Amino acid sequence: EVQLVESGGGLVQSGGSLRLSCAASGFTFRSFSMIWVRQAPGKGLEWLSYISYSSDTISYADSVKGRFTISRDNAQNSLYLQMNNLRDEDTAVYYCARVGGSYLTNFDYWGQGTLVTVSS
Amino acid sequence: DIQMTQSPSSLSASVGDRVAITCRASQSTYTYLNWYQQKPGKAPKLLIYGASSLQSGVPSRFSGSGSGTEFTLTISSLQPEDFATYYCQQTYSLFTFGPGTKVDIK
Secondary structure (H helix, E strand, O other): OOEEEEEOOEEEEOOOOEEEEEEEEOOOHHHOOEEEEEEOOOOOEEEEEEEOOOOOOEEEOOOOOOOEEEEEEOOOOEEEEEEOOOOHHHOEEEEEEEEEOOOOOEEEEEOOOEEEEEEO | OOOEEEEOOEEEEOOOOOEEEEEEEOOOOOOOEEEEEEOOOOOOEEEEEOOOEEOOOOOOOEEEEEEOOEEEEEEOOOOHHHOOEEEEEEOOOOOEEOOOEEEEEO
């Protein structure tokens, strides 16, 4: 069974940093690209960052470029999101998801999410 | 950047109703279009990928159609467990979600 479990969320002051983790199991992690998506309270879904299976392709949404860094450790079956210079508007539930479909890309498995609250 | 819109933003329907949600892209995404269902407090769930392909395990009452800039998610006979928010997503140029359509009980 595919499982993705996020951790690392919590309360942080504006300007602070936080590192999210996503532990993967039930599939060959090193063969799949991964992404982070967030959802602010009462709002829709926002894609944040993408990392290819080998880490050679990385992309960011403009809203987090220069502040957030995605990375992965295929030996540890783990995905990370380093978040620096956090702002109030970064308050959200953060999800990791697996990128499925070699051609018709989709996000086929999701974690349960971890809540990040940024307080000024 | 490709922008996505959905209509309606919300709808009220009864069990057994046929429901259709429209998604439009600011430029062609060909068939790089997915649909997700999200229930309160839960992670999104992939329903349809490639505009019309049903994800494994998803009931056949869900279907997707369209290509280019206009797409439709149809639920042929609404069930109690289908009351949720539905999002479209383009994957032609990076990734963009639509704003969502909330389906609730009439």
